[in-house]
Amino acid sequence: MEACMDFLQYLETDMVLKIFKCLDDLGDIVRSSIVSRNWRDFVIASGLSKQMCVGLFPQLANVEHVSEPDSKTTTLNHVGSSKSMEWEILKRDHKVYASLLQVLTKLISSPIECIAEAISASSTDNIPDESIVNTLDPRDRYPRRGSYWSSRGHQDPSVPETLIYKLKADLCVITEIYIQPFEAFFEPGFPIYSAKSVRFRMGHPKSQIQIENDLAFLPLQQPADNKFIWTYTSEEFAMTHEYRLQQFKLPQPVLCIGGYLQIELLGMVQRSEINDLFYICVSHVKALGRPLSPAFHSEILQPCGKFLLKYYPDALNHTLQNSSKEPETLPRLTSDELLWRHGLLRYMVGRNQQDNDALNSDNDENEMDQSIL
Structure with a gap:
């Protein structure tokens, strides 16, 4: 146990991202954020959930920003650029994209x-x-x-x-x-x-x-x-x-x-x-x-x-x-x-009266329509 170390502290950011993107289960991206505070901070700061979503669906690259209506974080995009506010925005984005990733991976299996x-x-x-x-x-x-x-x-x-x-x-x-x-x-x-x-x-x-x-x-x-x-x-x-x-x-x-x-x-x-x-x-x-x-x-x-x-x-x-x-x-x-x-x-x-009479009186055809429904 004394020999254990956190590879996040020793590898460059690009290399860590490559390692995370090799995970077979996309749900592991979300789970990795609860391994430790250090891992959680890395996953949030790197926008890993968003990167995985965009990788699956390139159309998401056109997202200007995300919002969570009726939430306190909704107005964060319009608040000052302090580090605390920037971090809150990153946390919100991580939560939204992690939830989207969860939905996308589950829904497409049963169209x-x-x-x-x-x-x-x-x-x-x-x-x-x-x-x-x-x-x-x-x-x-x-x-x-x-x-x-x-x-x-x-x-x-x-x-x-x-x-x-x-x-x-x-x-x-x-x-x-x-x-x-x-x-x-x-x-x-x-x-x-x-x-x-x-x-x-x-x-x-x-x-x-x-x-x-x-x-x-x-x-x-x-x-x-x-x-x-x-x-x-x-x-x-x-x-x-x-x-x-x-x-x-x-x-x-x-x-x-x-x-x-x-x-x-x-x-x-x-x-x-x-x-x-x-x-x-x-x-x-x-x-x-x-x-x-x-x-x-x-x-x-x-x-x-x-x-x-x-x-x-x-x-x-x-x-x-x-x-x-x-x-x-x-x-x-x-x-x-x-x-x-x-x-x-x-x-x-515009149909003539003969067709209308036939439509109303033709019980056999009405019963046929009902059997198909």
Whole structure:
């Protein structure tokens, strides 16, 4: 015991950091801070928890500063630069990033559906029957019609199309995305209107107030890409010309800051025999990952584009408990229910009385819908 010594006292700071970063269990970074006062001071002063978080999720490098609402340390960033105040800020940052590290490492092991609602499509062939909202229902057909989104027809098959979705929280870790092309069961030969490849972007609105005003009547029926700042862009993934739910797993989990996902569909492969134009049609989309709410939220700082990381310690246990739940499944909503949610049910008014009478009187089809739900 007399021969024991603390290597922190004999090694250069860079070498100590390299040693700590070799720990297999990221939780050991947090545990090391309680080994001794000397270790604790080193972990806090070096910002090791933040470095590990940024190493896992480079998007966190854009954190301007962190805050703990309703805490005494919230105002520390605006207080004088005395050593005591600087140390309190370092301690607060260590606590926030250590908690974030704990959440991140636990949540990504059990992903759930993270899409909350459809926002816009770059084009839509037939509004609202072929609206983007249909892609949130796992079914691709109903007794009288299909359930899918369709682009407009193009003579040039290289025209890209985009779909934009809002996620369940402004901070979400996304691990994989699924897309199912639509098979036109009502056309000769059952053509599949897939894309050649896909690419994914994540980010936040240029103006939160503006986007809320624009989306008063969801979803937007015109391109909205220029209303967002995309802070992450994936590689291009090949899509197979097959009627199935296709998985696109990201090389590394991505932290979406701002809560918006764009799916870019590149290259059209199927031409319609009806009008000899190219289309892309999608029946279902889902994004798997984990929202970090209610323990963590973000606030975009304009115009620099960096963000404020907000931490709510009282909600930490709730967020961690959610990580142990079984993966969620999408609600089995009918297409009409989805359209109602987005303020588009007005299209029903234009249907003729014969269709309405058939809808109300057709008990067999109503029972079929109920059995699917």
